[in-house]
Amino acid sequence: DVVMTQSPVSLPVSLGQPASISCRSNQSLVYSDGHTYLNWFQQRSGQSPRRLIHKVSNRDSGVPDRFSGSGSGTDFTLKISRVQAEDVGVYYCMQGTHWPRTFGQGTKVEIK
Amino acid sequence: EVQLVESGGGLVKPGGSLRLSCAASGFTFSSYTMNWVRQAPGKGLEWVSSISASGTYKYYADSVKGRFTISRDSAKNSLYLQMNSLRADDTALYFCARSDILTARFGMDLWGQGTTVTVSS
Numbered sequence: 597d598v599v600m601t602q603s604p605v606s607l608p609v610s611l612g613q614p615a616s617i618s619c620r621s622n623q624s625l626v627y628s629d630g631h632t633y634l635n636w637f638q639q640r641s642g643q644s645p646r647r648l649i650h651k652v653s654n655r656d657s658g659v660p661d662r663f664s665g666s667g668s669g670t671d672f673t674l675k676i677s678r679v680q681a682e683d684v685g686v687y688y689c690m691q692g693t694h695w696p697r698t699f700g701q702g703t704k705v706e707i708k
Numbered sequence: 709e710v711q712l713v714e715s716g717g718g719l720v721k722p723g724g725s726l727r728l729s730c731a732a733s734g735f736t737f738s739s740y741t742m743n744w745v746r747q748a749p750g751k752g753l754e755w756v757s758s759i760s761a762s763g764t765y766k767y768y769a770d771s772v773k774g775r776f777t778i779s780r781d782s783a784k785n786s787l788y789l790q791m792n793s794l795r796a797d798d799t800a801l802y803f804c805a806r807s808d809i810l811t812a813r814f815g816m817d818l819w820g821q822g823t824t825v826t827v828s829s
Contacts, residue, residue: 597770627813631813633811633813633814633815635814635815637753637815637816639753644803644819644820644821644822645745645753645803645805645816645819646819647815647816647817650808650814650815650817651813651814656817686752688752688753690753690755690815692811692812692813692814692815693813695767696755696767696768696769696770697755697758698755699752699753699754699755700752701752702752702753
């Protein structure tokens with residue numbers, strides 16, 4: 597199985613400051629069609645997960661443009677340009693290239 | 709309204725069985741791959757199972773293979789998860805989730821609120 601490793605586990609950030617979450621896989625996430633299927637989800641406390649970004653860098657409808665995704669191969673990053681109070685929660689990466697699908701262990705973003 | 713509503717969770721003894729249901733509404737259910745994802749108390753997300761739009765292809769996490777069965781009924785716009793031989797480590801909030809219409813590789817773009825399964829004697 598593909599192991600997804602996120603860092604840091606916890607990320608205290610001051611309001612208005614940038615935040616960066618790393619996600620690494622132990623196998624390449626490039627599929628046979630040439631595309632890379634790495635997705636990001638946000639889960640606020642007591643809520644269901646919500647997809648933010650799919651296929652590395654494509655923001656979902658309604659997701660603020662302060663969220664951006666980047667990376668390739670086995671190394672990916674989610675960035676929040678200026679953290680807002682509503683961004684508090686746990687962020688997960690998930691690979692869609694291989695079966696079984698696997699999630700990272702999560703990164704908890706909190707306000708410092 | 710586009711939504712997924714899970715039901716069927718509860719308290720069950722180790723070795724017991726439970727059948728989860730997910731009622732879909734507001735979209736063409738038969739066009740989408742569907743999934744079950746679970747979250748143990750205080751833990752992260754774990755993908756459990758997926759079923760293709762036609763129901764032909766089914767995939768399972770190793771942790772549930774041979775014990776859980778995913779199915780769907782497009783006439784009823786419903787997704788199911790039959791869980792047998794339940795263990796304590798199956799205790800979790802179980803989410804029903806819809807895959808992206810373009811490709812399931814884009815992950816899940818719609819999630820239900822979840823139904824809680826507790827396995828305990």
